[in-house]
Amino acid sequence: MSTTTVGSHAAAHTREPNGALTFLRTYVFSIDHKVIGVQFLFSTLLWFVVGGLLALAVRWQLAWPWSEMPLVGRMLFSAEGGQISPEFYTMLVTMHASVMIFFVIIPILAGAFGNFLIPLMIGADDMAFPTLNMLSYWFMWPAFVCMIGSFFVEGGAAAAGWTGYPPLSSVRSAAPGSHLGQTLWLFGLIWVGVSSMMGSVNYMTTIIQMRAPGMTMFRLPMTIWAMFITAVLQAFALPVLTAALFMQLTDRLLGTGFFVPEGLIVNGESAGAGGGQPLLWQHLFWFYSHPAVYIMILPAMGMVSDMISCFARKPLFGYKPMVYSIAGIAGLGFIVWGHHMFMSGMNPALGMTFMVSTMMIALPSAIKTFNWLGTIWGARIQYTTPMLFALSFVSMFIIGGLSGIFMAATPVDIFIHDTYFIVGHIHYVLFGGTAFGVFGAIYFWFPKMFGRTMNEFWGKVHFLLSFIFFNGTFFTMHILGTTGFPRRYADPYHFEIFAPTQTLNQFMTICALGMGASQLIFVANFFYSLFYGPRCGRNPWHANSLEWQAPSPPGHGNFDFQPVVHRGPYEYSSPHAAEDYFPQTDPPVEGEGQAQHGH
Amino acid sequence: MGKFWSLLFLLVPILGVLCFALAPLSGYWLPPDISEHGYKIDHLFKFCLYLTGVVFIATEVVLFWFMWRYDGRTNRDPVKFSHGSHNLEIIWTIVPAATLLFIAIYQMNAWADAKMRTPNVPAIVEVTGRQFEWRIRYPGPDGELGTEDDIHGVNDLHLPVNEQIVLNLKSMDVLHDFFVPQLRIKQDAVPGNKIPMWFTARETGTYEIVCAELCGWGHYKMKGRLTVESREAFDAWLKQRAAEQKATQ
Numbered sequence: 001m002s003t004t005t006v007g008s009h010a011a012a013h014t015r016e017p018n019g020a021l022t023f024l025r026t027y028v029f030s031i032d033h034k035v036i037g038v039q040f041l042f043s044t045l046l047w048f049v050v051g052g053l054l055a056l057a058v059r060w061q062l063a064w065p066w067s068e069m070p071l072v073g074r075m076l077f078s079a080e081g082g083q084i085s086p087e088f089y090t091m092l093v094t095m096h097a098s099v100m101i102f103f104v105i106i107p108i109l110a111g112a113f114g115n116f117l118i119p120l121m122i123g124a125d126d127m128a129f130p131t132l133n134m135l136s137y138w139f140m141w142p143a144f145v146c147m148i149g150s151f152f153v154e155g156g157a158a159a160a161g162w163t164g165y166p167p168l169s170s171v172r173s174a175a176p177g178s179h180l181g182q183t184l185w186l187f188g189l190i191w192v193g194v195s196s197m198m199g200s201v202n203y204m205t206t207i208i209q210m211r212a213p214g215m216t217m218f219r220l221p222m223t224i225w226a227m228f229i230t231a232v233l234q235a236f237a238l239p240v241l242t243a244a245l246f247m248q249l250t251d252r253l254l255g256t257g258f259f260v261p262e263g264l265i266v267n268g269e270s271a272g273a274g275g276g277q278p279l280l281w282q283h284l285f286w287f288y289s290h291p292a293v294y295i296m297i298l299p300a301m302g303m304v305s306d307m308i309s310c311f312a313r314k315p316l317f318g319y320k321p322m323v324y325s326i327a328g329i330a331g332l333g334f335i336v337w338g339h340h341m342f343m344s345g346m347n348p349a350l351g352m353t354f355m356v357s358t359m360m361i362a363l364p365s366a367i368k369t370f371n372w373l374g375t376i377w378g379a380r381i382q383y384t385t386p387m388l389f390a391l392s393f394v395s396m397f398i399i400g401g402l403s404g405i406f407m408a409a410t411p412v413d414i415f416i417h418d419t420y421f422i423v424g425h426i427h428y429v430l431f432g433g434t435a436f437g438v439f440g441a442i443y444f445w446f447p448k449m450f451g452r453t454m455n456e457f458w459g460k461v462h463f464l465l466s467f468i469f470f471n472g473t474f475f476t477m478h479i480l481g482t483t484g485f486p487r488r489y490a491d492p493y494h495f496e497i498f499a500p501t502q503t504l505n506q507f508m509t510i511c512a513l514g515m516g517a518s519q520l521i522f523v524a525n526f527f528y529s530l531f532y533g534p535r536c537g538r539n540p541w542h543a544n545s546l547e548w549q550a551p552s553p554p555g556h557g558n559f560d561f562q563p564v565v566h567r568g569p570y571e572y573s574s575p576h577a578a579e580d581y582f583p584q585t586d587p588p589v590e591g592e593g594q595a596q597h598g599h
Numbered sequence: 600m601g602k603f604w605s606l607l608f609l610l611v612p613i614l615g616v617l618c619f620a621l622a623p624l625s626g627y628w629l630p631p632d633i634s635e636h637g638y639k640i641d642h643l644f645k646f647c648l649y650l651t652g653v654v655f656i657a658t659e660v661v662l663f664w665f666m667w668r669y670d671g672r673t674n675r676d677p678v679k680f681s682h683g684s685h686n687l688e689i690i691w692t693i694v695p696a697a698t699l700l701f702i703a704i705y706q707m708n709a710w711a712d713a714k715m716r717t718p719n720v721p722a723i724v725e726v727t728g729r730q731f732e733w734r735i736r737y738p739g740p741d742g743e744l745g746t747e748d749d750i751h752g753v754n755d756l757h758l759p760v761n762e763q764i765v766l767n768l769k770s771m772d773v774l775h776d777f778f779v780p781q782l783r784i785k786q787d788a789v790p791g792n793k794i795p796m797w798f799t800a801r802e803t804g805t806y807e808i809v810c811a812e813l814c815g816w817g818h819y820k821m822k823g824r825l826t827v828e829s830r831e832a833f834d835a836w837l838k839q840r841a842a843e844q845k846a847t848q
Binding site: 266312379388491494 | 600614628651658662680682687696706772787792807810811812
């Protein structure tokens with residue numbers, strides 16, 4: 001049994017016996033995982049607003065191209081008469097995706113929820129390396145500065161797409177954003193990578209070393225399993241991206257030409273000696289960025305599993321298959337990157353190999369979906385806000401998963417590659433999936449984070465509007481994709497075949513604006529509840545996992561007792577318990593053992 | 600409220616199916632296919648659509664039904680205290696695995712035809728992407744590219760109908776992508792590489808060439824025109840272009 005006692009380790013040394021910490025050490029340069037988690041949460045939510053506004057600007061242009069943006073147009077683009085320029089449009093699509101992926105989704109899952117939940121859910125007093133943990137947050141700040149700053153440098157922000165494909169990205173004369181903006185983008189991503197790597201090392205160590213007595217690996221909640229496997233993915237995939245980022249950086253700054261062929265001339269300017277291959281970047285980039293797609297959804301899957309089991313008042317269906325399918329997704333995730341490159345000029349025989357592995361990765365996702373459905377079968381569902389978001393995750397993930405099959409089918413991909421079909425697909429996975437999962441997780445763990453509950457009524461209104469407007473915005477994208485409508489076009493309507501789609505695009509933009517506006521309800525609810533929400537006890541949802549046994553919010557060191565674990569986290573409605581939940585710390589009852597291992 | 604939420608979730612499959620049923624009727628659909636190989640792609644698209652459609656409807660309806668039936672407010676049955684079912688896990692692992700493997704194998708031939716089995720005919724034209732236009736080059740009377748009598752053009756591609764075309768795709772600067780929706784062809788143009796594309800156009804007419812890979816601020820306006828015409832018209836056009844070119848030299 002690989003459990004260890006809860007040691008105070010490093011954390012104890014930095015905390016004085018009387019617990020008095022300066023304001024700076026408590027709230028700013030804190031080494032407490034909960035404070036760091038909340039810092040990540042606030043930062044990423046702020047970036048969520050930025051990324052969302054960028055998206056709305058993209059939508060504005062697609063619905064009413066070259067028309068003056070209401071309210072903010074004159075202020076932002078006075079030189080262009082209040083309209084978005086095509087140069088700025090490419091920056092919008094690039095920065096929307098970059099911000100959402102690297103500054104919102106990855107850090108909100110690992111940084112905010114990973115940090116906050118891992119020690120609490122495994123019964124530890126903090127992370128294994130608290131100082132490293134603090135640094136993982138503060139290393140995000142140089143990245144923040146790079147990204148924001150890039151909008152104000154000559155030529156503007158990076159404009160080569162979030163995928164940063166050379167030579168567009170690496171040759172200065174290729175695009176306005178390929179001046180200083182692209183360099184700052186590369187530095188920004190390198191800093192994010194440093195932060196992620198610090199987090200990842202810490203999460204793996206903490207989960208392996210610091211579990212409470214009795215907390216075996218197969219008694220871990222799915223959230224922790226997902227965080228653990230995600231951390232492993234990060235640790236193995238990230239170095240490749242970092243290397244690629246540095247290579248592009250030296251291509252740009254030192255003329256190394258890793259990704260630039262010989263004798264290339266762009267816009268009348270020589271791109272240097274060259275001798276490289278643009279496809280090399282794509283291989284390196286996707287070697288990280290495809291596993292990153294799973295880094296962006298596995299933790300949400302874990303959290304959703306916990307919420308669904310809790311509000312179904314029923315054990316998670318197929319706990320071990322769920323764990324194995326996460327591991328399966330992670331493993332297969334390393335050999336599917338080539339499906340982003342079916343049309344790239346990569347050897348088509350290699351494409352066929354990637355097609356087969358890509359088809360097979362749908363399998364573990366299917367297994368997970370069936371097990372979620374199995375969990376609510378025969379349940380007594382409580383329709384709370386977090387449960388609604390968790391169920392919508394399942395519903396939306398079904399769409400996102402199934403639409404992936406179209407792209408994986410290589411001949412079909414010939415038509416839909418780089419059209420709005422793929423844009424719809426990714427948003428069903430990352431918004432309908434991950435973002436809805438994250439909203440659910442915020443409503444679910446908010447009481448633990450701040451000791452108060454969020455308003456349920458307004459939470460449901462937020463859910464209802466988000467759900468409707470989300471589908472209005474993104475389901476239609478599949479239809480748009482079937483017309484061949486290409487992505488990253490500032491104005492597709494001068495093409496005869498795309499001109500009729502403008503009405504559809506206007507409908508989508510109206511829905512997107514509605515979705516943006518609905519988030520104001522969430523913001524208001526969040527901040528109101530932070531100060532005036534009703535106080536809650538330790539376990540407002542009557543959940544089983546360890547964090548609900550700690551005070552709300554937990555103080556330094558988390559638990560005011562030594563948690564000892566006697567069972568898995570999903571013993572809801574157990575015949576051995578008096579209530580319909582059975583906390584992991586409750587002492588064992590007679591005859592319980594058989595029931596537990598009886599599946 | 601459980602019933603209300605269940606019905607909201609039921610809207611997903613209903614409206615989803617409705618959307619895909621109405622889209623072709625209202626013209627938002629795959630553009631008419633004018634290629635010889637395109638039917639394979641369209642067939643696979645519809646195959647995926649029906650297959651995923653069935654899974655989509657089944658899972659979403661089950662989700663709805665469980666949400667409706669097992670609403671904690673109305674369901675008086677005791678919770679089924681179950682940790683899973685070994686048999687079910689086996690079934691829902693093997694069935695999707697076999698289905699996915701079938702889809703994988705089923706499509707291989709179409710892919711090989713489209714991208715691997717290069718026909719043994721010389722390239723009729725070379726298309727080179729450049730910010731933000733398509734440069735077209737035909738071999739002149741000597742039948743060879745790279746000689747003085749090459750015929751050059753910009754954004755104006757002519758091809759004969761009902762003939763096996765091989766087109767060499769290149770890029771002068773950044774990545775581009777040669778996409779003609781009605782021909783069901785798409786291929787990235789990569790600087791430093793020469794990538795062959797092949798197809799047979801079966802209907803005369805003019806079609807738009809779309810750049811489908813972000814190539815800079817003018818990506819959206821990188822539009823070419825493809826004219827598919829009879830062999831005679833094509834030869835005449837080529838001759839006329841050659842004459843025009845000679846006159847300006």
